[in-house]
Amino acid sequence: MAGIDVYMVRHGQTYFNLLRRFQGFSDAPLTDAGIQDGHKAGQRLAKIHFDGAYSSDLTRAIHTARYALSENQAQSPVEPTTLPNFREENFGSFEGRDSQVTLTDLNARVPKTYNAYADMVADLGMPVVMDIFHDADPYHLAESYQEFVNRIEAGFKDLKSRHQDGDKVLLVSHGTTIRAIADYFGHPEMAAHPVHNGAVMHLRLKDDGADILAFNDITTVFD
Incomplete structure (x- = not known):
C-alpha cells in the first residue's frame, strides 16, 4: 500500500523547555517563541490538505496544532482532535525537575x-533510558519502554482505523515521543538526536511498519 502520510510536529517551546526541565505528562504554557514555532511549522505545511488533524491531549500540543492549522491554505480541519496515546513519555516523579x-x-x-541526557540516549538507546526512568522512580509512575510502546501502537492502530491509503494527517506530539517512534520504526540513529520545537517528522505509515521520509526538519516547505 502507498500508506498514510503522517506529519508529526513537535510542539512549540514551553517554559519548561526554556528552563531545561523534564515535562512529560506535566504541562507548561508555550513561550512567545513557542507560539511562533507553531506558526512556522504551519507555514511550511500550509500547502498540504490534511484529511485529519490531531494532537496529543496536552495543552502545549493542542495550542501548537491550532497555530499550525491557522496557517493552512488547503482546506484542512481548523481544530485538532486529541489523541491521548501520543502524549509525551511519563517521567513520573522526575517531572518538572x-x-x-x-x-x-x-x-x-x-x-x-553522562554530561547530557542526549548523550545517554545516544549511547544506551531510548528503550534502555526509558526503563532507567521507570526503575529509578520511587513513586512507580514513570513509564517503562513496553508501557510506552503499548500506547503508541494503540495510537497508530487508531489512526489507521480513521484513515485510508493516500490520506495525509497532521499530528502534533512531543520530542521524546517522536524520537522513540523513530527508534521503534528502526532508526535509533535518529532517536539519538534531540528534536527541535516545531520540527517535522514525515512518516509513511504502512501495514508492516513505517518509512521515515523526513526527521527533525525545520527548513523544508512541504507540498
Whole structure:
C-alpha cells in the first residue's frame, strides 16, 4: 500500500523547555517563541490538505496544532482532535525537575557518567533510558519502554482505523515521543538526536511498519 502520510510536529517551546526541565505528562504554557514555532511549522505545511488533524491531549500540543492549522491554505480541519496515546513519555516523579539534577540521579544507575541526557540516549538507546526512568522512580509512575510502546501502537492502530491509503494527517506530539517512534520504526540513529520545537517528522505509515521520509526538519516547505 502507498500508506498514510503522517506529519508529526513537535510542539512549540514551553517554559519548561526554556528552563531545561523534564515535562512529560506535566504541562507548561508555550513561550512567545513557542507560539511562533507553531506558526512556522504551519507555514511550511500550509500547502498540504490534511484529511485529519490531531494532537496529543496536552495543552502545549493542542495550542501548537491550532497555530499550525491557522496557517493552512488547503482546506484542512481548523481544530485538532486529541489523541491521548501520543502524549509525551511519563517521567513520573522526575517531572518538572531540572534536567542536570535528574541526570545526576540517573548516572548513579549506569556504568559511566553522562554530561547530557542526549548523550545517554545516544549511547544506551531510548528503550534502555526509558526503563532507567521507570526503575529509578520511587513513586512507580514513570513509564517503562513496553508501557510506552503499548500506547503508541494503540495510537497508530487508531489512526489507521480513521484513515485510508493516500490520506495525509497532521499530528502534533512531543520530542521524546517522536524520537522513540523513530527508534521503534528502526532508526535509533535518529532517536539519538534531540528534536527541535516545531520540527517535522514525515512518516509513511504502512501495514508492516513505517518509512521515515523526513526527521527533525525545520527548513523544508512541504507540498
